[in-house]
Amino acid sequence: MQSKQALQDKLDRLQQKQAYQLYLKSKDDLDMSEKLLGERVAVREALEVENRPFQIRVTNEKKKILEIDEKIKNTFELPESINDKIRENVNDFERWCINEKKHQEKLKDARRQIDFLENTLKEMANSEDGFRKQDAKLIAEEKEVMKSIFDIQKKKQTLDMKILNVEHQMKLTDTELSRARDVGELKLRKLKAEGLYEPIMWFRKHKDQLKGKAYEPMAMVINMKSEGMAKYLESIVPRRDLVAFICEDPDDANFLMEELRDKGNYKVNVITSKPTTPLTSFTRPYNLGDLREFGFHSFVSDIFTAPETVKRYLFQNYNLHRIPIGNETTYSKANEVPTEIRTFMTENKKFTTRLSKYTRETISSSTDLKPSVYLTASVNEDHIRECIKRKMDLSDEYKDLQKDATDLELQDKNFDEKLKEIKKSRSEIKGSLSKISSCQSRLANLKRTENELKERRNNEEEEKRKLEKKNQKYGDIILLMQLEQKESQKARHNVYLLEQDLRTNQKKMKEAEREETKFRSVVDGARHLTKKHLQQLEEYCRTKITSSSFKNILKDFEQLPDTLTDIEREIHVTQTKAECLGHSDNNAIAEYERRKRTLAAMKAAVEQLSSDLAAAKKKIEEVKSKWFPFVSDLVSKINRKFGDLLAKINYVGEVLLVQGQHEDDFANYGFKIQVKFRQEGGLQELNQFRQSGGERAVAIAIYLMSLQELTSVPFRCVDEINQGMDEFHESVVFKLLSGIVTGSDSAQYFLFTPKVLKNLEFPRELLFLCVNNGEVDCGECYKCRDFLNSKRKKNNGDPQR
Secondary structure (H helix, E strand, O other), X not given: OHHHHHHHHHHHXXXXXXXXXHHHHHHHHHHHHHHHHHHHHHHHHHHHHHHHHHHHHHHHHHHHHHHHHHHHHHHOXXXXXXXXXXXXXXXXXXXXXXXXXXXXXXXXXXXXXXHHHHHHHHHHXXXXXXXXXXXXHHHHHHHHXXXXXXXXXXXXXHHHHHHHHHHHHHHHHHHHHHHHHOOHHHHHHHXXXXXXXXXXXXXXXXXXXXXXXXXXXXXXXXXEOOHHHHHHHHHHOOHHHHOOEEEOOHHHHHHHHHHHHHHOOOOOOEEEOOOOOOHHHOOOOOOHHHHHHHOOOEEHHHOEXXXXXXXXXXXXXXXXXXXXXXXXXXXXXHHHOOOOOOEEEOOOEEEEEEEOOOOOOEEEEEEEOOOOOOOOOOOOHHHHHHHHHHHXXXXXXXXXXXXXXXXXXXXXXXXHHHHHHHHHHHHHHHHHHHHHHHHHHHHHHHHHHHHHHHHOOOOHXXXXXXXXXXXXXXXXXXXXXXXXXXXHHHXXXXXXXXXXXXXXXXXXXXXXXXXXXXXXXXXXXXXXXXXXXXXHHHHHHOOOOOOHHHHHHXXXXXXXXXXXXXXXXXXXXXXXXXXXXXXXOHHHHHHHHHHHHHHHHHHHHHHHHHHHHHHHHHHHHHHHHHHHHHHHHHHHHHHHHHHHHHHHOOOEEEEEEEOOOOOOOHHHOEEEEEEEOOOOOOOEEOOOOOOOHHHHHHHHHHHHHHXXXXXXXXXXXXXXXXXXXXXXXXXXHHHHHHXXXXXXXXXXXXXXOOOOOOOOOOOOOOOOOOOOOOOOOOOOOOOHHHHHHHHHHHOOXXXXX
């Protein structure tokens, strides 16, 4: 460490002396530059003294020139203007002579023309009266032709209006026909509001991937023969079927459900219509002729067209071939309609007849028909035929009008040709008359011109004498002016010579000034460099150059090399020796120890965290091993019970445990219920989009029944479990619930319901209570015991009957 410090001290001294030598060198350069600058300043000042006499002489000569120019200007200003006047008079005289000759020629030419025009007018005097009589006759013919043309134009305007009207009617008919034929876009816009636009576009693009026949939603492929009939079909077929895709192959239906609903997250429905039943099997049970007395005019199956697959599904599920449509007569005779007709339509009503499950009595109901929503944009064949017939009639009328227009155009063309001939003849006559009038006017003008030319006299000699007299007066003045101009030119030449000598001296002086400026720049640079080296020297030495401590430093400099080259070489050698001794920075060693301790602490923290993570995972596995088998077994029991209960009513279902994407993410664990209510297709997840409300109600009720065996409680309350179910599902659910309730280990159940189906079997263990409610309390009007005893007697004492 001591040897390295000694080398560092020596290196500092070498750098200090290097800065000192640079300062001395720059100071010497500054002194030399200031000396050369002084020499250049002396040269410039000597040239300035030499140039002063030349400048004075040039100024005097220029003053003399100005005096001569002023004298010439004041003396000869008037003669110069007269000289211009003389030249102007000479030019005027020459122009007058030229014009005089032209006037003489014009006079001769005018005489010749006058003679020619007089002879021409004598020849044309006899023809003028004939031209005027012929022109009057042509004017009368022109009026007759113009009247005929006006009548034709009037007829053409009337005919053009008719043609335009027919063309407009044809365009309107084409638009109406196109609108009647192209209803697909209108239907697609309606279904777009239902969120079916993207599914329909996907179906059109991937339809070739399906095995059998498949169609877009029914609303797209059903075409009403009359838009007014659409309300009948929509009152029978529910919305979920109208907006549902339909397939013949169940595999295609499953494929569409998977792609559109599961993957695409579209709220769509897909139904199946197998081609096993031919359309001919759906025959009408009644003859329409026998029903006309009640006002029936057609069946629902007659009011629309659709693919065979769609018709088969509608006939099979909604019996459209059995539902007749009537009018106001039907409405007035609704009570007389045969009871075999369960459903029929009038103009604004739907009548339904059914057998009550409770009393076995016939119940009739009627509902108002709502306006159509999805099927009003159907193709109306009658309307299309009417538009086509109207278009053909308009086309025939258009051809007849065009023929009439062609005839009128031909007549108009003939009259135009005749009118052109008349105008041509009149134009020739007018030309002849105009020529006569023009000759007369021209003859009068020429005679007037001849008289004017004769009045002029030739004054050429008099004008010439006047001009010579004026020009003689200024000859002497012009000669004197020329002498003064020569004197001025001589003075200008002297100024030119003096200025040339002056420019030579000024060029030398500018060269001296440039040299002076150049050396001033050198002096400024040397002064700046000297100041910089002085600052660097004082910075290295950490003292002022005028201080006493700097003198001690100069003594140390005596032991070091004197030249800059030797100093630089010694600095390089000293730096190399110091670098060979290596680095021994105390701060670096301390930083190394600190980082070493930090690294050890971080390793210990990582090991602790790894240990904690392993312990946490082990604890999770221990907890999971305790409850997961129990949960799996519990789900298995629920699944088995759920499947058994659904199997009793010919349905299929299962309950699954869903673990999510990560099996340790317990927050995402949940149940998944899958059901199948139809023979075709597979299991589908239970949700509000795939199943109807009744199907969901049955599935939820059976799922709740599957949970009953899992817990033991003294009693349970069931409130309106049959809400939203039809009669079949309500009866089977009641039967299943009765089986659970009558079990030996079952809790006591309280079932609340607003209605109970007729002909239900009540086990001995069930107690049925009927609560009567009304405005009057009739508790004393009769006794229930008397009714029960009477019933027992009728049943021979058997309470179950």
